[in-house]
Amino acid sequence: xxxxxxxxxxxxxxxxxxxxxxxxxxxxxxxxxxxxxxxxxxxxxxxxxxxxxxxxxxxxxxxxxxxxxxxxxxxxxxxxxxxxxxxxxxxxxxxxxxxxxxxxxxxxxxxxxxxxxxxxxxxxxxxxxxxxxxxxxxxxxxxxxxxxxxxxxxxxxxxxxxxxxxxxxxxxxxxxxxxxxxxxxxxxxxxxxxxxxxxxxxxxxxxxxxxxxxxxxxxxxxxxxxxxxxxxxxxxxxxxxxxxxxxxxxxxxxxxxxxxx
Amino acid sequence: xxxxxxxxxxxxxxxxxxxxxxxxxxxxxxxxxxxxxxxxxxxxxxxxxxxxxxxxxxxxxxxxxxxxxxxxxxxxxxxxxxxxxxxxxxxxxxxxxxxxxxxxxxxxxxxxxxxxxxxxxxxxxxxxxxxxxxxxxxxxxxxxxxxxxxxxxxxxxxxxxxxxxxxxxxxxxxxxxxxxxxxxxxxxxxxxxxxxxxxxxxxxxxxxxxxxxxxxxxxxxxxxxxxxxxxxxxxxxxxxxxxxxxxxxxxxxxxxxxxxxxxx
Numbered sequence: 001x002x003x004x005x006x007x008x009x010x011x012x013x014x015x016x017x018x019x020x021x022x023x024x025x026x027x028x029x030x031x032x033x034x035x036x037x038x039x040x041x042x043x044x045x046x047x048x049x050x051x052x053x054x055x056x057x058x059x060x061x062x063x064x065x066x067x068x069x070x071x072x073x074x075x076x077x078x079x080x081x082x083x084x085x086x087x088x089x090x091x092x093x094x095x096x097x098x099x100x101x102x103x104x105x106x107x108x109x110x111x112x113x114x115x116x117x118x119x120x121x122x123x124x125x126x127x128x129x130x131x132x133x134x135x136x137x138x139x140x141x142x143x144x145x146x147x148x149x150x151x152x153x154x155x156x157x158x159x160x161x162x163x164x165x166x167x168x169x170x171x172x173x174x175x176x177x178x179x180x181x182x183x184x185x186x187x188x189x190x191x192x193x194x195x196x197x198x199x200x201x202x203x204x205x206x207x208x209x210x211x212x213x214x215x216x217x218x219x220x221x222x223x224x225x226x227x228x229x230x231x232x233x234x235x236x237x238x239x240x241x242x243x244x245x246x247x248x249x250x251x252x253x254x255x256x257x258x259x260x261x
Numbered sequence: 262x263x264x265x266x267x268x269x270x271x272x273x274x275x276x277x278x279x280x281x282x283x284x285x286x287x288x289x290x291x292x293x294x295x296x297x298x299x300x301x302x303x304x305x306x307x308x309x310x311x312x313x314x315x316x317x318x319x320x321x322x323x324x325x326x327x328x329x330x331x332x333x334x335x336x337x338x339x340x341x342x343x344x345x346x347x348x349x350x351x352x353x354x355x356x357x358x359x360x361x362x363x364x365x366x367x368x369x370x371x372x373x374x375x376x377x378x379x380x381x382x383x384x385x386x387x388x389x390x391x392x393x394x395x396x397x398x399x400x401x402x403x404x405x406x407x408x409x410x411x412x413x414x415x416x417x418x419x420x421x422x423x424x425x426x427x428x429x430x431x432x433x434x435x436x437x438x439x440x441x442x443x444x445x446x447x448x449x450x451x452x453x454x455x456x457x458x459x460x461x462x463x464x465x466x467x468x469x470x471x472x473x474x475x476x477x478x479x480x481x482x483x484x485x486x487x488x489x490x491x492x493x494x495x496x497x498x499x500x501x502x503x504x505x506x507x508x509x510x511x512x513x514x515x516x517x518x519x520x521x522x523x524x525x
Contacts, residue, residue, distance in 0.1 A: 057420055082422055090420040096413035100435040100512045109431070110421050141512050 005068075006165060006197045007033040007056055012065035014051050014223075024222035025051045028065065031216065031225065033197060035164075040212035041201045042254070044261060048223020049201045050169055056199060057090050057167045069165065089158030093170040095150035097142035097157075103129070104138040107156045114161065128156035131193070133186060148179040155190070166191075168200045172207070181239055184210055188236055205254050209247060210237060217254060219261045227257055300482035308482035309489065318471070318490075325456055325467040326494060328384050332391025333452035340396050340448070341441060344403025348437075349429070354404070365397050370458060377463040387467065391455035395448035402444025406437030439513045442506045449502045453495045468494070 014026040026048040033039050041049040054060040055067060058080050067074040072084040097106045105112075107128055108121030116124075122138075129135050132152040134145070142150055151171055158166060168187075172180045184207060191198055202208055208215050212231045219226040231250060233241060241247055282302045288294065289301045296304065312318050347354040373390055380386035410433055418428045460469025468491050475483040507516050 059416060059419060080422075085420075085422050088420070090416075092413055092416060094413045096411070096417050098414060098417075098432065098435070100438070100510065109417075112431070113421055113423050113427055143512070143514075 004034050005032045006035045006037075006070065007031075007199065008066075008068040009052075009056070010066045010068075012052075012055060012062045012067060014048065014055065014060065015063045026055070026062075027222045027224040029225055033165075033199060036195050036197055038191060038198045038200065038211060038213045040208040040215050041199065041218060042203065042205065042208040042215050043218035043223075043226075044203060044220055044258060046223070047218035047220040049203075049218050051223065052218070053167055053169050053199060053201050057088055058085050059090075086161070087164045089161070089163035089166045091151075091154050091158045091166065091168045091171045093173045095142070095147075095154040097150055097153055099142055101142075102138065103134070103140050103142065103145070103153050106142065106153060107160055109157060110161045124160055125156070128159060129153075131159070131190060132156045146179075147175050148183060151175065151183065152186070155187070159190075159194070159196075163196070165197045165199070168198065170201050170203070173202070180207070185236075185239065187211065192236060205251050205258070206242060209250050209254070210239075210242065215254070217257060226261070227254075229254070297479060297481050300485060304482040305485040305489070308480070308484075308486035312483060312486040312490065321466060321468050321471045322490065322494065324384060325453075325460065325469065325491075326498075328387040328456040328459070328467065329391055329449075329452045329498065331384075331388045332455060333395050333449055335388070335392040336395035336399055336448055336452065337445060339392075340399030340444065341403050344400045344441075344444075345407050345429075345434070345437070347400075348404045348407025349433075361400070365401075369394050369455075373459055373462050377459070382464040384464075384466070386463065387456045387459035390459040391452045394455035395452040398447040398451065399441070399444040402440045402447070403437060406440025406444075407433055409440070410436050438510050439515065442502075442510065446499065446502050446506070449498050450495065453491075453498065457491065 009029055009031045011028050011030065012026065013028045014024070016023045016025055029052065041052060043049045051060065055062050056069070056074075058067075058069075058074050061075055061078070069081075069084040070087045072081050074081055074084045097103070098109070101109065104122055104125035107125040108116070108118075111121045111124060126135075126138060129138055132155050134149050134152050134156070137145060137149065137153075142153070145153065155166075155171070171187075172183045175183060187198075188211065200208075200211060209231055215227075215229045215231060216225055217227040217229065218224065229250070233247070285299075286302050289299055300308070347357065369390075372393070376389050376393075377386045380389050414432055414436065415428075418432050423431070456467065457469035457472075460467035461473055464470055468487055472484055472487045472491075475481075475487055506513075510516060
């Protein structure tokens, strides 16, 4: 395997058995994600983008094909490779913070599962709160925070054990438009600070173009890769970029392709 | 006006109580109700004074509280552990479900003579009755709580490679706590009922026995006094349980909402 590749899917397929017969959620798919790359999976609902992310994250075992994370096979028979999973941090659409834990305990949860002591966890949580911009909220209950801040805490939790790969499943999908723009800029900043690899799922075209190094457009029924598109704007990108003709050209092209589906 | 609206219950509650007692008094006096049917509020107060002047009252109260708490403790331990076990082990729940439903449908009060036969006229039989009656809401609520863990939360634990024990300790148990505590709140009230009904039917101790004894002596005002005492005891136990909720799950909506209400 090419050392510069961090995630490698070859011939990955996902079929679900339903009462109406077998549904193909994802047709045989090959894709590679390089070290430090920001890849966005874009597509309408039912295109298998979340399925693909859950497969990369080891939450779903593919019906066929091979998933490699880092330099390891994610699955050995029915067994997940724990060391490969260590390299993955996942952020879901809902922040899914545990309401019975303070923000710092939520952020430190992955470390707690790894046997890290409480004071070390707190220190790490404090640093991460600073990184994601929620300093001063360490001792609060999750329900005392706004949706955007909860999602920041969820990102901090996913980063706590310093995974090399961050998987994000429509993480800002439930936020209002303004908060969403702000979070996208924050995410870019965090990614540039840490230099991690990100695979990001969304159905928002402009979000995809703003964030991505590479956009993978998926089409539905059955889910499969339709188009792969490089986005070469300079970083850091800002919101003003969205009105530029180059940006709009890519958006228009993607929208046209989506409408044909 | 704002002050009045916020503190309206400070006015309405005492007013309603006064109206109720006055209505009661004048009903008895005007319609010449027999004191063996409904004593006046005044004579109930006399009954209360007499009740508290009798040293054995405290012994009876203690016995009832002891039976209730013992029965409730047994019901809690078995109910929570069995509920957690059944919630985790699907096949066991499926296998035992018909029996659980069957035993739940049995009117348990009808079993009391049987328990008295088996465990005697002492406190033991009342503890068993109290435990049996309090057990089911605790079991079913624990089962419900353990089973209804949020899918998103489960995904987090799976993606973090948490062990089964870690998942139980850090996710399933705390997530089930609000439901378990609801079960316990219902359970404590039922435990009192169990103990008191047990005392009605057999034995010579406890507030349930005292109620029957005062009735046999035609001291109806004393019977009212015993009922009031029982209500106070029941309220105290329930309030203690509600306090435990506030202490154990300060993060939960049910507690936060009450706090906001208290803060006005």
